[in-house]
Each structure stands twice: as C-alpha cells, then as structure tokens.
Amino acid sequence: MNxxxxxxxxxxxxxxxxxxxxxxxxxxxxxxxNKLKLHRKKTPIIGGVILAINFCFLFFYQIFFLGDFxxxxxxxxxxxxxxxxxxxIFAFFLLGLYDDKYNLSPNKKFFYSIxxxxxxxxxxxxxxxxMLSISFIEKKIFFENFSYLFTIFCILILVNALNFYDGIxxxxxxxxxxxxxxxxxxxxxxxxYFVVLISIFFVFVLNISNKVFLGDGGVYFLSLVLSLCxxxxxxxxxxxxxxxxxxxxxxLPGIDxxxxxxxxxxxSTNPFFGDRNHIHHLLIKKNTILVxxxxxxxxxxxxxxxxxxxxxxxxxxxxxxxFIYGLLIYSLKSNDKKYSNRKK
Numbered sequence: 283m284n285x286x287x288x289x290x291x292x293x294x295x296x297x298x299x300x301x302x303x304x305x306x307x308x309x310x311x312x313x314x315x316n317k318l319k320l321h322r323k324k325t326p327i328i329g330g331v332i333l334a335i336n337f338c339f340l341f342f343y344q345i346f347f348l349g350d351f352x353x354x355x356x357x358x359x360x361x362x363x364x365x366x367x368x369x370x371i372f373a374f375f376l377l378g379l380y381d382d383k384y385n386l387s388p389n390k391k392f393f394y395s396i397x398x399x400x401x402x403x404x405x406x407x408x409x410x411x412x413m414l415s416i417s418f419i420e421k422k423i424f425f426e427n428f429s430y431l432f433t434i435f436c437i438l439i440l441v442n443a444l445n446f447y448d449g450i451x452x453x454x455x456x457x458x459x460x461x462x463x464x465x466x467x468x469x470x471x472x473x474x475y476f477v478v479l480i481s482i483f484f485v486f487v488l489n490i491s492n493k494v495f496l497g498d499g500g501v502y503f504l505s506l507v508l509s510l511c512x513x514x515x516x517x518x519x520x521x522x523x524x525x526x527x528x529x530x531x532x533x534l535p536g537i538d539x540x541x542x543x544x545x546x547x548x549x550s551t552n553p554f555f556g557d558r559n560h561i562h563h564l565l566i567k568k569n570t571i572l573v574x575x576x577x578x579x580x581x582x583x584x585x586x587x588x589x590x591x592x593x594x595x596x597x598x599x600x601x602x603x604x605f606i607y608g609l610l611i612y613s614l615k616s617n618d619k620k621y622s623n624r625k626k
Contacts (some may be wrong), residue, residue, distance in 0.1 A: 294484040330499030336481035370402035371506045378502035414525040441505040447535035449562040455486035466520045530585035564614035
C-alpha cells in the first residue's frame with residue numbers, strides 16, 4: 283500500500299510540474315465571456331485528463347500487481363464486468379471532454395448519457411440497484427422489473443447534479459474530497475480511495491490557483507467513478523447499508539439542483555441551460571473563493587455527520603439541513619438585492 287501511494291504522489295508531482303506542456307497537447311481551453319465565465323484569461327481544461335491518467339495508473343497497478351479491481355479480487359470479476367465499468371467511466375469522460383471543446387447542447391449530452399448508461403448497466407449485473415434499505419422503513423424495497431430504470435435514473439441524476447453544482451474554482455474538488463473520504467472511512471481505509479484523494483488534491487491546488495479547470499470531463503469522470511464505488515460498496519461490499527447515507531452525502535448538490543430546476547421552469551427557461559443563481563455564485567459575490575469553498579464544505583458534511591455519526595433520525599437531519607440551506611439562500615439573495623439597489 284505504501285508503495286502505490288508513493289508512486290501516486292510522484293505521478294501527480296510530475297503532472298503538476300508539467301501541466302503547461304500537458305495543456306498544449308490536449309489544447310482545450312475555457313475562454314472568458316463576461317456572462318457565465320468571469321475568469322480573466324483562457325484557462326486549460328485538463329483536470330479530467332490528470333484524473334484519468336491517475337485512474338489508468340491505478341487500474342493497471344491493481345490488475346497486474348495487486349490482483350483486484352475496486353477492492354474486489356480480480357478472479358471474482360468477469361471480463362464483461364471489467365469492460366463495462368471502464369466503458370461507462372471513459373465514455374462519460376470523453377463526452378465531457380468533447381463538450382469542453384465543442385460545447386454540446388444539453389439535449390445531446392443527455393441523450394448520449396442515457397445510451398452509454400443503458401449499455402453499461404445491461405452488460406454488468408453488479409451495477410444494477412435491485413433493492414434499497416431505508417432507515418425509517420423496516421422492510422427492504424425491491425425494484426424487480428424496474429431495477430434497470432432505477433439504476434439508470436440514479437446514475438444520471440448524480441452526474442447531472444454534480445455537473446450543475448460545479449461553478450467556482452475548487453468547489454467540485456472539495457465536494458468530491460468529502461465523498462471519497464466518506465468512502466475511505468466506510469471501506470476501512472482502502473488504498474484505492476487514498477490514491478483518488480491524492481489526485482483530487484493536486485487538481486484542487488491547480489484549480490484554486492486558477493491554472494487548470496476541472497471541466498465537464500473532470501466532473502463526469504469523478505461522478506462515474508463515484509457512482510460505481512457507491513453501487514459496489516452497497517451491492518458487493520455491503521459497507522453502505524442504508525441508502526439514506528448516499529442521499530445525505532449528495533444532499534447539497536441535489537437540493538441546489540432541485541431549487542434551480544423549479545426556479546428555471548417557473549421562469550419558462552430551459553432547466554439545462556446555465557445561469558448565475560447557483561449557491562456558489564451567490565456566495566462568491568460576497569466572499570473570497572476560499573471562504574466560499576469552506577462554507578460549501580461545511581454544508582456538504584453536515585447531513586452525513588448528523589446521520590451517520592451522531593445518529594440523528596432521517597427526518598430531523600433533513601429538516602435541519604433544509605433550514606440551514608434555506609436560511610443561507612435567503613440571506614445571500616437579500617444581501618444581493620440590497621447591493622443591487624445601492625448601485626442603482
């Protein structure tokens with residue numbers, strides 16, 4: 283384990299020191315438009331590429347030297363299962379990378395996402411969510427004939443919620459850091475999550491210093507790795523018993539996505555088109571990037587700490603979070619209106 287961590291740090295240091303060369307090779311940049319994109323100079327979108335390099339290293343090291351995949355013994359994993367997992371991860375990564383380069387329409391991205399997820403789920407039975415356990419319901423919920431549809435729905439909702447959530451430097455890295463620390467604790471210090479966290483940290487440093495953006499490629503890549511890990515920890519490893527934990531883990535991006543969707547539909551606008559009403563956009567108007575990220579980090583860990591470690595009931599945790607989130611949004615919007623009125 284120590285050896286793979288050393289290799290991972292060295293790989294990331296090399297990538298970190300040579301990100302400009304890598305940027306020129308990939309040649310995908312984000313240009314400011316003074317509307318949704320307010321950064322001052324063109325910035326390379328290679329965060330996803332750096333993460334993909336790390337994953338490829340980890341994958342081959344696992345297969346050839348450790349004999350496992352996502353902490354499952356390789357002899358227990360079929361070739362089709364392995365292929366389908368790699369297919370869905372890299373298909374979404376390439377879709378995101380293509381979108382970073384050519385700016386695909388939301389409808390096309392959604393259509394391709396459905397096709398890719400459908401193929402992967404039909405090839406890999408271990409990806410199918412067949413039942414759920416909920417803390418306040420005694421009996422387990424079995425989906426039976428709806429298992430495929432429910433699995434596809436869950437993966438697409440997670441990917442889109444996290445893609446909607448991405449907006450300011452460091453933000454996505456912070457929340458993915460929270461996700462994989464949670465999985466690290468749940469899986470008894472699995473080295474796989476250590477390596478993922480190391481790669482996210484190096485991307486975070488480049489991102490927070492405005493040198494590299496994560497982009498859709500990076501968010502899609504991490505979202506699919508996260509999706510597979512959550513499903514495997516639930517289906518195979520049995521480290522996640524209650525689905526409530528996954529809900530609370532993703533509550534902040536999920537609630538923000540729901541708020542924005544309702545707001546856009548009420549204003550007769552396409553819910554898939556971006557605006558500057560996300561929680562991070564409201565925060566950054568009054569705070570620095572570091573302060574904004576700290577507030578988002580605090581918000582994202584509240585539900586899972588209250589539920590998983592302090593053992594609060596489901597409904598109490600849900601209402602506490604909604605109260606804090608609602609109060610923060612109200613405060614930020616009120617301050618924004620006061621600031622706008624002063625300018626007038």
